Amino acid sequence: MKFSQVVTLCISLAVTPMLLASPANKYDDLKLSLGKTLGIEITSLTESQIPGLLQAVTSHGILYVSPDGSKLVQGTMYDLNDGMKNLTEAAMAEPRLKELKPFEDKMLVYKAKNEKHVVTVFTDITCGYCRKLHSQMQQYNDLGITVRYMAYPRAGVPSKVADEMQSIWCSKEPLKAMDDAKAGKSVPLASCNADIGGQYKLGVSFGISGTPSMILEDGTMIPGYLPPQQLNKALSSLN
Incomplete structure (x- = not known):
């Protein structure tokens, strides 16, 4: 085996465990915990358009959650700078088509x-x-x-x-x-x-x-x- 091939193999072996250990989403644990607590399916958990508030797409519509999972908000979010655009409705559009x-x-x-x-x-x-x-x-x-x-x-x-x-x-x-x-x-x-x-x-x-x-x-x-x-x-x- 050539020296360059050995180096490539070593790098691959070193990087692979790191990739496997990295979560697909930093909120995966919270997503799982919330699903169990609320008893509903949570499709995705991402940052919302309000800093410090997460957006959960669930089997019962969209919910908003604090990053520590201790607070839950159910309601509609509007953008006052965009003609009262319904951000909650807009966030549901793509998941609806997919589902x-x-x-x-x-x-x-x-x-x-x-x-x-x-x-x-x-x-x-x-x-x-x-x-x-x-x-x-x-x-x-x-x-x-x-x-x-x-x-x-x-x-x-x-x-x-x-x-x-x-x-x-x-x-x-x-x-x-x-x-x-x-x-x-x-x-x-x-x-x-x-x-x-x-x-x-x-x-x-x-x-x-x-x-x-x-x-x-x-x-x-x-x-x-x-x-x-x-x-x-x-x-x-x-x-």
């Missing part, structure tokens, strides 16, 4: 022929405004808006509504079953691995408390119903 990815094959999709935008809607079949949105589906589609449904039974899981929504997702013709359910018609019972519970849990982690709730292409969430033209305007303003 929606694994559920894409479970969404019920009403695809626009001339697709310009894609909106993910957390819906409940018994919600009045959800039914109003659904009754205008053709108008959304005509504007180039593809609507993807995620299940969010407001009564939680398990519940009668959750079971009914599972039957829709597991139907041989799920879009027709959804059309029927939103029109107040009954849907034949069916079961499969639709993971309605997982969809509902994801909605909770996004901070959803009512339906419909829309996740736009940039991860922004709009709580509530928007008519087709207003939604199209909101989506167009993102470009």
Whole structure:
């Protein structure tokens, strides 16, 4: 073995243990401790835009924590120097898009022929405004808006509504079953691995408390119903 190769090998052996000993994140221990204390999943723990305050992305939305883990703040952070920009909402945008990815094959999709935008809607079949949105589906589609449904039974899981929504997702013709359910018609019972519970849990982690709730292409969430033209305007303003 050449001398240069020996030197390289020695350096590699010396550096490797140091790399293995270095934590991926200096807040990893605190992240683990907080998760156990609060009994919730903490996806990430990073410094917030307020010095001395950490931002925790959790299964129940965003929380703010002191560096020693002794103080917890739940609320919304705004930037007064940027037109009252909602920093808490902005911090959730990227995690939402990332966490929606694994559920894409479970969404019920009403695809626009001339697709310009894609909106993910957390819906409940018994919600009045959800039914109003659904009754205008053709108008959304005509504007180039593809609507993807995620299940969010407001009564939680398990519940009668959750079971009914599972039957829709597991139907041989799920879009027709959804059309029927939103029109107040009954849907034949069916079961499969639709993971309605997982969809509902994801909605909770996004901070959803009512339906419909829309996740736009940039991860922004709009709580509530928007008519087709207003939604199209909101989506167009993102470009």
